[in-house]
Amino acid sequence: MDSVLNQVFAGLSMASILLIVALGLAIIYGAMGVINLAHGEFVMLGAYSAWFLQEQFGLGILVALPVIFLMVAVVGWLVERGVVRWLYHRPLDTILATWGIGIVLQQLVRLGIGPESRYVARPEILDGNVILGGLVMANYRIFLIAFSAAVLVGTWYLLTRTEFGTKLRAIIQNKEISECYGIRPERVYALTFAYGAGLAGIAGALITPLVSVTPGMGTYVVVDAFLVVIVGGVGSLIGTAVASGLVGTASAAFSFLLNDTLGRVALLLAIILLIRFRPMGLFPDKVRR
Amino acid sequence: MNTTFKTDIIGYGLFAALILFVVPWAFAFDGFELNTFARYLTLGMVAMALALSWGYAGVLNLGQAATFGLGSYVMAMHLKLRASASSYNGMPDFMGWTNVEVLPWFWEPFHSLTFTLVAGLALPALVAWLMAVFMFRGRVTGVFVAIITLAFLVALQLVFISEQRYTGGQNGLTGLAPLELFGWRADAYSTSFYYMVAGCLITALALGLAVVRSKVGLILRAIREDANRVRFFGYDVARYETLAFCVSAALAGWAGMLYVLVLEFASPTYMSVPFSLGIVIWCAVGGRESLVAAALGAVVVNMLEGRLSSIFVEGWFLFLGILFIVVVLVMPRGLYGLFSDAVQRLQTVSPRDRGGKVATKATPLSATPAVKEEN
Structure with missing residues (x-):
């Protein structure tokens, strides 16, 4: 029983990272209809930024988070302005262009920083565990869950309670009419893409204490995040949240019960089946479009 | 006979002459160089297979490497069995290392050459058929086809790597015997072998052109432009898409079989994501609207790789990524697009120079508008 609980807890903390990655992916897809295959590389860039800031300036992850968000968001902004905007x-x-961008980013890191694994220390404030009966909860993982919940709420606030969010939703509903009201879609698109990329960067930084940092790390995360977006449906924040919980624990359970490879295969088959039978996700948003 | 058809035939004839006569002569009939070029030709074949489904039917198959890999493993299994005829139970060596006692049942039929040759085409086609029925009956289109095929490719490769007992795992199938066909022994470094590969490519291109230029090809292009309208005309869109997908898979399987003969081993990297991406890039660079152009694109890009990667090894992949982005952004119709635009410009200019009877000949190429996708 205790081992099951611990497993669920570990699954949940991975799910919260997944949630942040998937939020970025879902926002970009929902707003622009762009399936961003370079999203995994944004995660990887976030992880490398965390490593870089720690090596060069001795910044811990927590202090560095805003900087990392900005750094990766700028990359995302450049990608949107330079490439994606021509292809709407x-x-x-x-798909093809973002795939190409992913390769370029990955290869640049491999050439510039080197292919070997890097490590980032866990913030010291968050060392230690909380023990509840048989359940051992690492403080860092608790922090992850709380932080991702905060990101979710923040994104909800951004989309529904700010001028930017209102403009974005207007464009999603009808781009031409929004333009007539003086909204500049290209500006909103660029910022949305940057925001999504920045979220991926944060997720990449947060994951560094748990896994080693390599140029190829992003592709692994992004498959799960992709499944989350498909399960959750586009345009529904709650759907994304529930889906990331489902996918995170299910993927942990699969690799626990079967083995890692079969777990991955099951995940991929789930993606295929869902696209075929529930293309709008399990929680379709009836209001939009 | 319209002008695009004429361009196709001329291009096809030139390409055939190029690989049959010019290339062997240019390499002075050197076995090693011709082997390298034969490799490019097999890659040209798989790029052409992709052009058939992507360029004509608008079905972007990001998992083309899956069918290519299946074909290559079919051929490699046969050759592996021949190579291990004298070993314990006639079993491949890697099975001994992983404590497999008897030859698995699905390896048995690969003793037969005929079965192998048929399976190399039929197995990829069958897999593609299952996927196609699954996808197209549910009217999955556009980007979702791309994602499904990509996910399938990754899953397939994972299975092939993890089932080391039956597939040789990460190492693939190595130590293969040479193929013997009607008493002819395929020596990968001989001139006759090169001609065999070139002949296969020319035949495959002819088959592809026959499909594309038939009524089926016309309907496929109509589907690419607007699937719903074709549906309203009473055509079964899913069936045509399935057909294109399966023919493309069979051709890719054929290319896979040849690839094993050229390189003399099969490896799970043949069904890796980077390889599949490579196929898409070659096809995009050459031009997906023309089968010959796609094949040529593969040859050109791989020749470049052969020259450049010796200068900067790690940088090649970076260069390829940048090339891909540029092609997608600036010339979505590839080299073929540049070429046909140039031809069109010449044709619209020259009648004016001659003066007089102008208007009737003005826009013969308008039959092929720029490729458009819909979500």
Whole structure:
């Protein structure tokens, strides 16, 4: 019983990282219809930024988070301005272009920093555990869950209670009419893309104490995040949250019960089946479109 | 006979002449160089297979490497069995290392060459058929087809790597015997072998062109432009898409079989994501609207790789990524697009120079508008 609880807790903490990655992916897809295959590389860039800031300036992850968010958001902004914005009317080509961008980013890191694994220390304030009966909860993992909940609430606030969010939702509903009201879609798109990328960067930084940092780390995370977006449906924050909980624990359970490889295969098959049978996700948003 | 058809035939003839006569002569019939070029030709074949489904039917298959890999493993299994005829139970060596006692049942039929050759085409086609029915009957389109095929590719590769007992795992199938066909022994470094590969590519291209230029090809292009309208005309869109997908898979399987003969081993990297991405890049660079152009794209990009990667090894992949982004952004129709635009410009300019009877000949190429995708 205790081991099951511990497993669920570990699954939940991974799910909260997944939630942050998937939020970025879902926002970009929901707003622009762009499936961003470079999202995993944004996660990887966030992780490398965390490593870089720690090596060079001795900044801990927590202090560095805003900087990392900005750094990766700038990369995202550049990618949108430089490449993605030319392709909004060619959705298939955005997949190809973002795929290419992912390779370029990965290869740049591999050439510039080197292919070997890097490590980032856990913040010292969050060392130690909370023990409840047989359940051992690492403070860092508790922090992850709380932080991702905060990100979720923050994103909800941004989308529903700010001028930026209102503009974004207006564009999603009808781009031409929004333009008539003086909203500049290209500006909103660029900021949205940057925000999504920044979230991925934060997730990448937060994951560093748990896994080693390598140029290829992003692809692994992004498959799960992708499944979350598909399960949760686009445009529903609650759907994304529930889905990341489901996927995080299910993927932990799969690799626990079967083995890692079969767990991955099951995950991929789940993606395929869901796209085929529930293309709008398990929690479709009836209001939009 | 319209002009695009004429361009296709001329391009096809030139390409065939190029790989049959010019290339062997340019490499002075050197076995090693011709082996390298034969490799490019097999890659050209798989790029052309992708052009068939992506360029014509608008079905972007990001998992083309899956069918290619299946074909390659089919061929490698046969050759492996031949190579291990004298070993214990006639079993491949790696099975001994992983304590497999008897030859698994699905390896048995690969003793037969005929079965192997048929399976190399039929197995990828069958897998593609299952996927196609699954996807197209549910009217999955556009980006979602891309994601499903990509996920399938990753899953397939994971299975092949993890089932080391049956597939050789990460090492793949190595130490293969040479193929013997009607008493002819395939020596990968001989001129006759090169001609065999070139002949296969030319045949495959002819088959592809026959499909593309038939009524089926016309309907496929119509589906690419607007699937719903085709549906309203009473055509079964899913069936045509399935057909294109399966033919493309069979051709990719064929290319996979040849690839094993050229390199003399099969490896799970043949069904890796980077390899599959490579296929898409070659096809995009050459131009997905023309089968010959896609094949040529693969040859050109791989020749570049052969030259450049010796200068900067790690940088090659970076260069490829940048090339891909540039092609997608600036010339979505690839080299073929540049070429056909140039031809079109020449044709619209020259009648004016001659003066007089202008208007009738003005825009013969408008039959092929720029490729458009819909979500």
